[in-house]
Amino acid sequence: MTDAILVEGLQKSFGSNTALAGVDLTVPEGSVLGLLGPNGAGKTTVVRILTTLLQPDGGRAEVAGIDVVNEPDRVRSLIGLTGQYAAVDEYLTGFENLEMVGRLYRLGKRDARTRATELLERFDLTGAADRPAKTYSGGMRRRLDIAASLIARPRVLFLDEPTTGLDPRSRLGMWEFIADLAGGGTTILLTTQYLEEADRLADRMVVIDRGRVIARGTADELKAQVGGQRLEFTVTDAAVLPAMVARLRPLAVDEPHVDEQARRLSIPVSGGAEVLADALRRLDGQTAAVFDVGLRRPDLDDVFLALTGHATEESPGADGVPAEPVPTGGVR
Ligand SMILES: Nc1ncnc2c1ncn2[C@@H]1O[C@H](COP(=O)(O)OP(=O)(O)O)[C@@H](O)[C@H]1O
Ligand SMILES: [Mg+2]
Numbered sequence: 428m429t430d431a432i433l434v435e436g437l438q439k440s441f442g443s444n445t446a447l448a449g450v451d452l453t454v455p456e457g458s459v460l461g462l463l464g465p466n467g468a469g470k471t472t473v474v475r476i477l478t479t480l481l482q483p484d485g486g487r488a489e490v491a492g493i494d495v496v497n498e499p500d501r502v503r504s505l506i507g508l509t510g511q512y513a514a515v516d517e518y519l520t521g522f523e524n525l526e527m528v529g530r531l532y533r534l535g536k537r538d539a540r541t542r543a544t545e546l547l548e549r550f551d552l553t554g555a556a557d558r559p560a561k562t563y564s565g566g567m568r569r570r571l572d573i574a575a576s577l578i579a580r581p582r583v584l585f586l587d588e589p590t591t592g593l594d595p596r597s598r599l600g601m602w603e604f605i606a607d608l609a610g611g612g613t614t615i616l617l618t619t620q621y622l623e624e625a626d627r628l629a630d631r632m633v634v635i636d637r638g639r640v641i642a643r644g645t646a647d648e649l650k651a652q653v654g655g656q657r658l659e660f661t662v663t664d665a666a667v668l669p670a671m672v673a674r675l676r677p678l679a680v681d682e683p684h685v686d687e688q689a690r691r692l693s694i695p696v697s698g699g700a701e702v703l704a705d706a707l708r709r710l711d712g713q714t715a716a717v718f719d720v721g722l723r724r725p726d727l728d729d730v731f732l733a734l735t736g737h738a739t740e741e742s743p744g745a746d747g748v749p750a751e752p753v754p755t756g757g758v759r
Contacts, residue, residue: 429492431456431583431614432477436486439472439638446472448638449486459605459615461629463622463727465735469638470618474587477616478508490583507581509573509589517561521552521571524560525578532579539578546574551600566593573601577608584608586617590624602627622727636735646727653725653733655680656699658706660692661719668692674709678702684732690718693729 432454439447447469454460462470475481477488479499488495490502515524522543529539547556550570555563560571573589586605590598598621605628609615619625625632626646634642634649642649658678662668665687672683672692681695696702703722707714 429456430454430489431458431491432460432616433489434473434477434486435488437473437476437483437488438485439469439476439481439483446638447476447483447486450635450638450640452633452640452643454614454616456614457609457612458630459609459617459628461625461632462616462618462635463625463632463731464618464635466620467637468635470635471587472638473635474508474585474616474618478506478585479503505582507576507579507584509569509576509586515560515568515572515575518559520557520559521547521563521567522556524571525574528575528578534578542578546577549604550574551597566597569593570597570601581613583614583616586615588618588620591620598624622731626727634731634734642730642734649727649730650725653729656696656702656722656724657729658694658696658702659719659721659723660717662690662692662716663718664716665690667713667716670713671710674711674713675706678706678709696722 430453432452434450434452437447437450438445450469450473452460452462462473464470472481476483477490477495479495479502482496491505493501493505495502516527519527525543525546526539529542530536534542544553544556547553550573552567552570552574555567560568563571569589569592573586576584589605590601593601602624605615605617609628615628617625617628629646631645632643632649633640642652644652658675660671662671668685668687668690672685672694675692675694676683678696679694680697683692683694685692694706700722703720707720710717
C-alpha cells in the first residue's frame with residue numbers, strides 16, 4: 428500500500444510563534460486519517476501546507492507522491508479542499524455555482540450539470556438549488572462549499588472541521604457522505620473537534636498539541652492507552668464533589684478526576700456492575716445532588732483529556748450534561 432499523503436519533520440513558525448515543531452504523518456491510499464488536537468494545535472497549518480496554500484519552513488510533504496512545494500499545480504489538480512469560499516459566488520444560485528466549478532475543472536456542460544444535480548441532492552440542497560448562494564444559511568453554505576470541492580472527484584480530500592457549525596441532522600448526513608467517499612477509495616485527511624466524528628470516520632488518528640504529535644493509532648489503540656472502566660457521577664452542586672471523592676476513593680484504581688465546571692466526577696475502577704452497586708452503598712444516602720451516574724468504557728474524549736490535560740472545545744455540553752442543571756435537592 429502506498430501513502431497518499433506523506434509528511435516528514437514539517438515545521439512552520441509565524442514570527443516567534445511555532446505552529447508546527449516537526450510533524451510526521453502518513454496516510455495510506457484509500458484510508459481516512461483523523462487529525463485531532465485542541466484549538467491552536469496546528470491542524471489547519473498542516474492542511475494549508477498540504478494543499479499548497481502555505482509554505483513550510485522545514486521538512487517535506489508529498490501528496491500522491493508529488494512534492495507540495497516543488498509542484499503545487501500538480502498537487503492542486505489531484506486534491507479537493509473545503510473552505511474554498513472563493514469558489515462560491517454569492518450571486519449565482521447553488522446549481523450555477525456547482526456547474527461553474529465543474530466547467531472550471533473542464534467537465535463537459537452536460538457532465539457539469541449532472542454532477543451539480545447529483546451533489547445538490549446528496550447535500551440536501553435540491554430545494555435551494557435555484558436560490559442565490561447569498562440567501563443560504565451558514566450550514567447550507569458549508570454544504571455547498573464541500574459539494575464544490577467534490578465536483579472533480581478528487582483522489583485526496585482535505586476536510587478541515589467539515590461539520591463545525593452544522594446542526595445535528597446535517598452532521599449525520601455529512602458523516603454518511605464522508606463514509607461513502609472513503610468507501611469509494613478517496614483518501615481523506617479530516618480535522619475535527621468532534622471526537623465522535625473521528626471515531627466513526629477515521630481509520631487512524633494522529634493527535635497533535637502545540638505543533639507536535641503526542642499520540643497516534645487506531646481508536647482502539649488510543650482508548651487502550653487510557654485504560655479500563657470509569658465510574659461517572661454528574662451532580663447538581665459542585666460543593667458535594669470533595670465528600671464524594673473521599674467516600675469513593677477506596678474503589679479507585681487510579682486518581683479520580685474532578686471537573687468542577689461540568690460538576691462531574693470520573694473514577695477509574697475495575698470490575699463490572701457490582702462496582703456501581705458498591706459505590707452507591709458507600710455514598711449511603713448522600714445522593715440528593717446526584718444528577719446522573721454510570722459505568723462506562725473510555726471514549727476518545729477520555730483519551731483526549733488524558734493526553735492534553737483538557738477537553739476539546741466542543742465536548743462540554745455535547746455529551747448531554749446541561750450547562751445549568753436544575754437543582755433537585757435542597758441546599759444543605
Ligand atoms: N497566519 C497566521 N499568522 C500568525 N499565526 C498563525 C497564523 N495561522 C496560524 N497561526 C498560529 O499557529 C498556531 C496553529 O494554528 P492552527 O494551525 O490554525 O491551529 P488549529 O487549526 O489546530 O486550531 C496557533 O498558535 C495560531 O495562532
Ligand atoms: Mg483549525
